[in-house]
Amino acid sequence: MEGVDILGGLDNIQQKLVNDEYAGELAFQLDIAALIFSARDGHFVFQPDLLSIFAFERTIGGLLSVSLDGESPPEIYSYDDISASRNASLDWQPSAIVSIDGEPVLDWLDFQAQNTTGLNQDPDTNWNALFNEIANSPGAVVGAMNAFPGVSNNYTFANGTSRVFPIVGIAQQDFDGVFDGPSFYQKFCNATVKMEAAATTTSSQPVRTQSPRRPESTADEALLGYPDPFITDEDGTLAGFFLDTDGFRDTAVLAVKSFEPTNDDSFIDTMKKFLEECRRRRSSHLIVDVSSNGGGNILLAVDTFKQLFPTVDPYHTFSFRATDQLEVLMNFYTSLAAELQDSSEQTFANAGGDSDYDASPLLDAAGQGYDNFENYWRPFEVHNDSFTPLARYNLSNVEESDIVDGIVVSGYGNNRDIAPQHFASENVTMVTDGQCASSCHTFSHLMKWQGKVKTVAFGGRPQTAGQPMQYVGGVKGSEIVYLGNLLPFVSMLYGNAPSEVIEAADKTGLKTLHELGNYTLYRSADPVSSTFASINYQNFIGQFDSSYTPMQFVYEAADCRLWYSVDMAFDITTIWQRAASEAFAIGPNSTDVFAGCLEGSTNAPSSLSGNATLFDNGNVANVTQFIPSTLNATTEDAADDSSSTDAPAENSALDAVRQTAYSSFRGFGVLIIVSLLVL
Template sequence: MHRVHLSLYLLCIYLVPGYTVGVLPNGPCFKVGGEQWVLPRDARACMSAISFDKKKQENVLDVVTKTLAFHASTNYQLQAPKPYSEDVHWDLLKELEGMRSKDYPSDFDFHRDVQQSVKQVNDGHLMYANWCYDSVYVTYNPFPLVLLTNAVDDTQAVHIAPNAHEIALSLFGPEIKFWEDALGTRLQEFSGAQVMQIDGEDPFFAVNANAHNTGYFQGLSSRQNAFFSSVGRGLDGWNYVLGEFAEKVHPIVDSVRLTIKRVGSDIEETITVPYRSKFNRKEHFIDRSDYESKFCKPTSDTNGHHLYRLYSNDSQEQPGLQKADIRPTEIALPPSLQPALPQLEGSYKDTQFYLLKDKTGVLVLGSFEGYEEESIKCRLLQGLQNMHKLGVKNLIIDVTNNFGGFVCVAQFLHRLLFGETDLTYPQAGLDTALRASDIAQQVVKNLPGNDPDNQIIYNQEWYNATNYPIEDQDWFTPINVTINGRPDAFSQRFGKECEVSSAFCRGSKQKLSPDPLFKAENIVLLSNGRCGSSCAVFSVLLAKRHKVHTVVVGGKSNVPQQYCGFVGGQRNDSPYPEDIPPPLDVNAALTVTWRLAYGVDNPDEPEEWQDHTATMNFPLTINTANKPQAIWDAVYQRVFSKSSPVLQVQI
């Protein structure tokens, strides 16, 4: 808000209930109130002005620790086996209990401690977000980074993205002048520059520091790749993902020192690049009291909603957990980087079909949700059958930045691709089991008569691991086990859970052909390793049951690239009745994995902790970085072209 209008603004706030006429609100939140772009330190000061409250601390810790009784992986995450033994070894319950005796400078500091502790288990199904702080101010740097490989000698180096200036103009508009004034020159002067150091250290010191804190994926490679910019298919088109160097969900960094070599120069120079924070809510605030009222108080939806009651949407739009803490900003990919190929039949929103060359097709899956489940199945059926009619022999399935969705869509696509075999029918997924903790057993025992429409997930029809319906009233009788030295309990194993042999399309049921559409050796599964949940289950099925090629693009050459992460079983936002555990007194939410999926290669242990090393780590060059079609062409040449070299397997 421009200060020239201060007198008019004062007149307005005199009319706001709760303010005394003639008293001017002040403090750090008043300084940034009404402003769209602010310095991170000013946004941070506003958030830090919210006092730490011992009662709220106790409430949050009570709810989070009790809800972890539903989380299937709690004891597994004490010490994961190889290859994740160095990446997942965190006693979350112990860490949370240790916070009870701590005092914090502010509520913001307390929230960050809880959230960071949850992240340390590197599980994308277990997430904690508080809309009082998360993504209220998204903090940007105008230089998204890429890891490029020299096509001549295969050396790798970190660069400012060659299209950084174009992205900055698209996202920041006139605000770009802030950075140009700070740097004393046009931003485009730095596009493509090689980054020699970040804050005086080798760039991968910063990459690995971020990988330690970002969470969500067990594999180091997937967490490293989060640092860099990438591309994904969204509901409204192709999106540019800035990466976690250039975009942060909290205003905690003020600037960064980059030692660079500009394109065409051998001279090293060091520049200090400030960060800038943008307000990310629809309705602004006046001061701290107004901020807390609008963003921090629990709403009618904070603790979930009763399945048999209507619930309201609040005026302040709350992003989903992934939007709050993984990737809050969607930037349209510049047309120069988008695929130039025409979309084929079946393309819709984040599901896209293309014909590449030489009987090679591309299926892009931005997610396994985004719109109605049966509609997605029909689009997949329509698109893949059309490719089959066109004579497509080879198929590239691009699941870059796909964080999952409907598990039954993943299983349906598995069955559609490979026909009806023992590997796809009747069980087209992985066997699972529910954690049978005391509180979960209590919930199940109280269900009869309280869920007449069978809306609660525990009341669905279950099939056992031999794929027969379970009629036993004691289907949830716990099986006691010991995990990492701690007693635990799980249900019996469940098998078939999805209808995978048909789809309801255009008002009628369409049965799938029993024949496969493609041979496994003619399929490539492509990603940047950031494929989770249903995407991970789908990828595991293709890689381990059918031995398809798995290719991860853009990773560090000496780090084994994992083609997926957080396989889990199924996430649930509100697994308990309204009074167990007590409701949150802050505007936050926690999600858990309430069941585990068991492995393909080792069916006695969860797939979550088994190896997912990709067949190939495919380097990005200046000609392919963040250009989907160029990547597909390059992968085609490497894998399918008759002149291609032998497939390079990761060790």
């Protein structure tokens, strides 16, 4: 992905406003949305209010990117055509789509993936997100779009036929009282009106930053297209299966669709009971499917890893950008929370205790406590910017864990009772479509670097045949901060801090945030949940990485890449069986580990199996060497070793421009600039 200059882009938008170059509000908001989208950071989001009023959907019913023989590059088909051919006796065969709106189909789709639908940092992952798959139905190419994409699309097939499918618009808001442009703006875009309407229901009390809960669903709805599970949590977020096919009967499957269940306890208990059944059945192999897992509760991710590898101390370190505003916030809340340590936990939490802005519970990289703000706040310069020292969560701190995410990780504190490890590392593999992000990356990172678990990635762009694919293509930041969760902390500071703290805050971006933050929030698509106004807060830093490079900028290849077949679009067990065949060399016609992977996709330097030193001879390790500078293969490296190519040229090394652009972020200062522009 090419570099992005967010602040420069905002300057350009501001200049267009000054020059009166915008025909209207829509064009202005589209420019803002496109600029922020271009960062390809799933934690950095600002969707303006106008873009939430309508949704647009393509009516073709979904597309498939499948290889008919499993080896040749995929072709594009209509999902409905392929489905019909499997369920009825037809006098015709599905024909591949060769162009859309007169443009070669691969070019048209790749443009959509990288410019209109893909929020991921990896282009192969953005490609996969377009298509209908069981874990990702119906795919972004037909899913709800916020910007008007036109009235129809013309699809031309390999057999010479063409079909036009209309694009439909759906109103997502109540239009009562809307009868012209001014009334439309007054109802949907007037932040003052919206703030007044919400004033009676909005709390000013600070709350712990975490992902808003996704809408509740039944397990049947969440697992549509899956076989009947042996066990599932309340809403199907986590499900356990046992394959019942010759050659795979000793293989268990754990489908982790998200780390954001409606009931954390149900999720953890389901994991425990599933592993108990694996022991009872003496299952010898485990597939962990994290396809289309967008993340969620980070401690659930750690807990899931811990239950699989109970003897390993999960190593998850992070840093923050050491901004002036964060220094003021953390200094205030760490000190204030410390004063209330002997009070009730509710009062302690209300004062910011164990929040994102309380440094006292954090551990350093070696596991020693910082205890207070002065010990923690020792910024250092790297990547042309200032960052805090590395920190870890104290998993043994029961009070912190309970306040932070409502759970205590298995093996720690008052939850020390944990079953012994059942599956050996070499008998576990992760399956992914690249659409693994946030806390899913945390889990996958622990599985790879400490659990020594191999990965099998499916799909990706046909144009990159002969190259590996990343196993995590989504955002790799450790934590997201929503504007709606941050603002109460800022308000509490301004309402309770002594004058010298207020004076210090006024010299930073906190003053602007205090004055304009609510306006910004209520110009976003959903101010109540704050889902559409957020930034990445924590940088995930790998153990022993002396370069302190955020994992977001580190290319990591899967151990094996495979194309999707037609059967895989309709029977997810065929995905699991193929992954087991390659990772474990089991099942009919299997010969050797990874023998059937796509040529050029194995033994990449950044894959686990491609680097013997990092692999530590396959031993589970509490200490894992991790040096990104040795993992980012360059184009020159690939030319020197044609048998072990790694990242494509566009991802081969840290892009200096991109790094500079990211390091120039001033958190919600970017969103505040947006506020100033729309005033």
